[in-house]
Amino acid sequence: MQLGEQTELHITDSVQVDETTRVDTMTINMGPQHPSTHGVLRLILTLEGETVVKAVPDIGYLHTGIEKTAESKSYFQALVVTDRMDYLAPLSNNLGYSLAVEKLLGIEEMPPKAVYTRVLLVELQRIASHLVWLGTSALDLGAQSMFLYCFREREMILDIFELVSGVRLMTSYIMPGGLQADLPPGFDEKVQEFLNVFPERLREYHTLLTNNQLWIERTKGVAPISAKEAIAWGCSGPVLRGSGVAWDVRKMFPYSGYEQFDFDIPVGSNGDVYDRYLVRMLEMEESLKIVRQALEGMPDGPYQISDRKIVPPPKWAVATNMEALIHHFKLYTEGYRPPKGEVYQRIESPKGELGFYLVSDGTARPYRMHVRAPSFANLEALPKMVEGQLLSDVIAAIGSIDIVLGEVDR
Amino acid sequence: MAEADNKLAEKTVELVRSRFGEAVLEVVEHRGETTIVVPAEKVPAIAKLLRDHAALRYNFMADLTAVDWPERVPRYDVVYHLLSLETRAVIRLKTRVGQPGEEHPAVPTVSTIWPTANWYEREVYDLFGITFRGHPDLRRILMPEDWTSHPLRKDYPLTGIELPEPHWGGQVAFQTPLPEGIGRQTMRINQSRPPTPPRPEPEPGE
Numbered sequence: 001m002q003l004g005e006q007t008e009l010h011i012t013d014s015v016q017v018d019e020t021t022r023v024d025t026m027t028i029n030m031g032p033q034h035p036s037t038h039g040v041l042r043l044i045l046t047l048e049g050e051t052v053v054k055a056v057p058d059i060g061y062l063h064t065g066i067e068k069t070a071e072s073k074s075y076f077q078a079l080v081v082t083d084r085m086d087y088l089a090p091l092s093n094n095l096g097y098s099l100a101v102e103k104l105l106g107i108e109e110m111p112p113k114a115v116y117t118r119v120l121l122v123e124l125q126r127i128a129s130h131l132v133w134l135g136t137s138a139l140d141l142g143a144q145s146m147f148l149y150c151f152r153e154r155e156m157i158l159d160i161f162e163l164v165s166g167v168r169l170m171t172s173y174i175m176p177g178g179l180q181a182d183l184p185p186g187f188d189e190k191v192q193e194f195l196n197v198f199p200e201r202l203r204e205y206h207t208l209l210t211n212n213q214l215w216i217e218r219t220k221g222v223a224p225i226s227a228k229e230a231i232a233w234g235c236s237g238p239v240l241r242g243s244g245v246a247w248d249v250r251k252m253f254p255y256s257g258y259e260q261f262d263f264d265i266p267v268g269s270n271g272d273v274y275d276r277y278l279v280r281m282l283e284m285e286e287s288l289k290i291v292r293q294a295l296e297g298m299p300d301g302p303y304q305i306s307d308r309k310i311v312p313p314p315k316w317a318v319a320t321n322m323e324a325l326i327h328h329f330k331l332y333t334e335g336y337r338p339p340k341g342e343v344y345q346r347i348e349s350p351k352g353e354l355g356f357y358l359v360s361d362g363t364a365r366p367y368r369m370h371v372r373a374p375s376f377a378n379l380e381a382l383p384k385m386v387e388g389q390l391l392s393d394v395i396a397a398i399g400s401i402d403i404v405l406g407e408v409d410r
Numbered sequence: 411m412a413e414a415d416n417k418l419a420e421k422t423v424e425l426v427r428s429r430f431g432e433a434v435l436e437v438v439e440h441r442g443e444t445t446i447v448v449p450a451e452k453v454p455a456i457a458k459l460l461r462d463h464a465a466l467r468y469n470f471m472a473d474l475t476a477v478d479w480p481e482r483v484p485r486y487d488v489v490y491h492l493l494s495l496e497t498r499a500v501i502r503l504k505t506r507v508g509q510p511g512e513e514h515p516a517v518p519t520v521s522t523i524w525p526t527a528n529w530y531e532r533e534v535y536d537l538f539g540i541t542f543r544g545h546p547d548l549r550r551i552l553m554p555e556d557w558t559s560h561p562l563r564k565d566y567p568l569t570g571i572e573l574p575e576p577h578w579g580g581q582v583a584f585q586t587p588l589p590e591g592i593g594r595q596t597m598r599i600n601q602s603r604p605p606t607p608p609r610p611e612p613e614p615g616e
Contacts, residue, residue, distance in 0.1 A: 060552035065568075068561060072568050103441050231469050231495060234526030247495050341440040344491050344502065346472065355491065359477055372473040372491070380529045409552060 039405030074335030137399025178304030223397035234377035237352025243271030418499035474530035
């Protein structure tokens with residue numbers, strides 16, 4: 001063959017598939033280390049060509065015994081381990097845990113400033129969590145610049161958290177009894193700055209993806225789940241709402257003052273990846289609404305309940321006041337002892353229904369803390385969504401369910 | 411809000427009492443939540459009733475977990491949290507299993523009634539050792555497959571069990587004597603400080 005001569009390409013030797021062709025399935029491992037599984041998730045996929053015949057999730061790679069650890073800590077200390085479960089929305093976990101402990105203790109009244117601040121921070125946390133979801137799931141499907149944009153916005157939210165609590169991610173700022181510390185000066189301005197910037201950025205994300213032909217082809221009709229199946233498989237949050245079930249714990253069982261805020265619940269119709277994407281995008285807008293209302297209506301007042309048997313006194317009081325010293329000592333050595341009983345507190349975390357089941361036996365340590373993780377049930381429904389779809393749809397599906405392995409495995 | 415929930419919870423209790431009579435061992439109301447304690451054998455029948463009854467329709471099983479009370483007979487509580495997305499009814503169903511000497515108490519499965527119970531029951535089996543009769547695929551979910559004990563039981567040490575060297579990722583049974591020099595940790599809480607050593611004996615004559 002001479003250099004420069006092109007040989008013709010003959011595609012006559014391709015395999016003819018007829019009744020005599022044996023079609024074998026291949027079992028492959030989408031291993032615990034994979035950039036698109038959003039954590040250490042192992043999927044054992046049985047493929048026929050590119051079509052998924054069977055998908056079996058194998059979890060437990062991030063199991064750290066959080067529930068067992070909480071049994072050996074006082075109620076105040078156990079707050080810190082709750083951050084680490086859904087590590088993309090720690091304030092939500094803290095809120096769920098704090099509400100559960102407050103229920104156990106029988107605390108009915110929370111100061112309004114604490115209520116409004118909790119709502120404000122949890123909604124900011126929801127936006128941050130959805131930004132991570134958007135960035136990573138768009139990245140998985142090839143829209144790489146989304147990742148950088150979303151994390152740029154998320155940095156603004158993490159700066160707000162750092163201003164308030166000193167910690168960017170695992171804040172433990174919402175504690176049983178109120179907040180860990182008062183809102184610092186400069187808080188209002190920083191949140192307002194975010195509120196000024198973010199709506200425009202959200203519109204940008206919409207222009208990049210929502211009507212993008214490539215995005216639509218990758219996500220419309222992909223990994224659908226019907227409303228009936230979603231309910232039967234225990235799905236909650238955007239997965240359930242994407243399938244058309246209008247269920248949001250903030251509206252159905254309002255907690256922490258949510259009944260005072262005016263917001264809508266976006267609900268999809270087809271239950272495919274595209275609907276779940278739209279639900280989360282619109283949820284970010286609704287969260288912005290709530291943050292705006294909370295900021296404008298922020299009342300003055302104490303940031304904790306005044307019962308010093310539950311909430312530690314401020315440091316300056318400990319140095320000068322005898323009762324404060326005794327309260328401080330008792331709280332940090334032993335902790336408060338809720339009466340015997342059990343509670344189940346559900347909240348709407350960015351991933352779905354997060355439930356805290358706390359059993360108290362009258363001592364200073366929770367006898368049993370069980371966390372109903374939304375990602376656990378949502379992941380259980382993954383095989384239903386994915387069987388019969390293509391391998392690349394599995395990636396889209398995992399991204400759309402928005403699992404966090406920390407809470408799946410605990 | 412709370413009043414509506416209470417009415418539906420009362421209705422649930424009435425319904426279960428009217429259909430199952432003596433099966434209702436106990437009804438507890440605490441902090442606005444209602445718990446019905448039933449025997450283990452009746453759980454699937456009651457679950458089906460609660461799911462299908464037209465006025466209640468508990469179609470969402472929010473949670474299935476267990477609690478270990480080692481000093482008590484029966485030892486374990488298996489707890490079901492049920493929710494109705496249509497009527498907003500909330501109830502907790504509990505059953506008590508675990509006689510002394512029973513290594514793996516058994517409860518009938520509810521995964522035929524709520525498919526989501528599949529993984530939850532696997533988790534309870536994995537961490538507590540309670541088996542579920544009729545479960546399609548009862549195997550460990552969080553711990554490695556060859557783990558031999560159940561970590562969330564109260565007699566399992568918080569800091570785990572020393573694995574003898576060499577170990578290949580598995581674990582020896584709890585009762586197996588370990589080689590010399592390997593300690594078996596008892597459940598010690600508050601590991602942040604090492605235990606203070608005992609005061610030395612005073613010399614005779616001091």
